[in-house]
Amino acid sequence: MNSMNKKIFNEIKAIFKNIEFTDIDERKYSVIIPKEKAVSFLETLKRKGFSHMSLITCIDWIAEKEFEIVYTLFNWETGTTLMVKTRVDRDNPILPTVMEIWPTAKYYERDIHEFFGVKFEGNPDLRPLILEKWEEIPPMRKDFDSAKYSKEHFPDRAYDVDFLLEGSESNE
């Protein structure tokens, strides 16, 4: 861990107790925080230099009955990537929005709401973004069976090769 990052992380640790930064390699770190602290924690990180939000993503840990939301931040000054992870209950997934910190988060949250069903409180627009006429459970969840969905919604089509047979007959 270089001195610049050490300084930033120590300042953050002074504000938020019991936070541990894990090194992945020299320019990548991850940290786990409880969801109640997420917004104020991210706001602090933004002020400390992690100004660029690369993406917000969601992982469905179905065996543990939890969704993991990961905010990936990047510091343009030091070239450091930080993955901020937080977990929510799978049956009642509600998180506060971070739109006030990064306006673009509006679309990432809409995306996650559509594909995982996680609700973001304070995001005014959680309408479907990409899918059309979707009535099943959110499709990126691990218990969504894509093969079954395809069987139910799209007819089996026999592969019609009549025109080829005609051609081959004339060749014989």
Next chain:
Amino acid sequence: MSKEVKLFLGPNHPGMHGNSSVHLYVEGDTVVKARLVPGFLHRGFEKLMEKRLWFQNLALIPRICVPEPDINEMVFAMAIESLTKTEIPERAHWIRMIILELARIASHLMAMGGIGGATGLYTMPYWTMPDRDRILDIFEKITGARIYHMYIIPGGVRKDLPGGIEKEILAVLDYLESRKPEYENLLLKHRVIRTRTKGIAKLTKEEALEMGVTGVGLRATGLPYDIRKIDPYARYDKVEFSVPTATEGDAYARFTLKYLEVQQSINIIRQCIDMMPKEGPVNIKFTRGSALRLRVPAGSIYCHVESSRGEYGYFVVSDGGEMPYRIHVRGASYPQGLYGVESKLPGTRLEDVALWLGTMDFCSPEIDR
């Protein structure tokens, strides 16, 4: 008297970049409100990747975005190498850089040609597309394919460069440089381009940072932020190149930067050919036996590279199995395509909408995934 009219730009429209639709609410010829409607190209890549073995995914991922597919292979390979803690041979790093920079030039040329449609200067695509084709010829000789190369694999590159290819690459680079005066006259000094793009689709430094815009869009506001410099991967820390910036933040600035970056890429490739080890292994075997049965240790990682459109990254999660547990594709066009369209198009004139989409490097499959 003015009346608000709703107009549909796309999904299939010459001014549109890829299959996405923009709903424009127009008063006179000024846009009042704009909404992007993505989803026409949604093919469920992220879900498909969860159902395929790690190595099978190599055939799938380059298909996410056509102009520059190699960056997908690169971030995927970087993520697996990071999770498995693998060091790849030195020569592979340099070959990867050559491939990535060639792809970058090809993508920039395609994007520069794309402005032709938006401004009505159709000479541009007629010039840039054949020049791009020369690079595709090189790709065909190296990898056997013109667009989807599947050349950069976890552990290195698929096979060594064919003998004598360096000469051919240098010949193409020489040719591109010899075109410089003509390109400058047509692309940068032409009156149509200057009147149509100067002062149009402006973005300030604060807005760019707030929105998470990367790449040319951010550099046109004066910030020299390039992932190749700030978070170097492969051997970008060993080569010398500069990051062109501008301060205007308008369409003309972005367009000029693209042109200047082609020159930088040419410089990088020349250095790579000089500095790379002349022989040696180009890949490593991951496991004993078949690479298809690769198992990646449990963990998660985010890897990103500088694509021609900005920051391109994969968030890869493994649970230790034979298939990825979850992969999230971060496209560079996401912020400027969705939030940017909604917040920046209102107030622009109708004919300049395509200029925002063209110079901000909007690529709809990156949004739809």
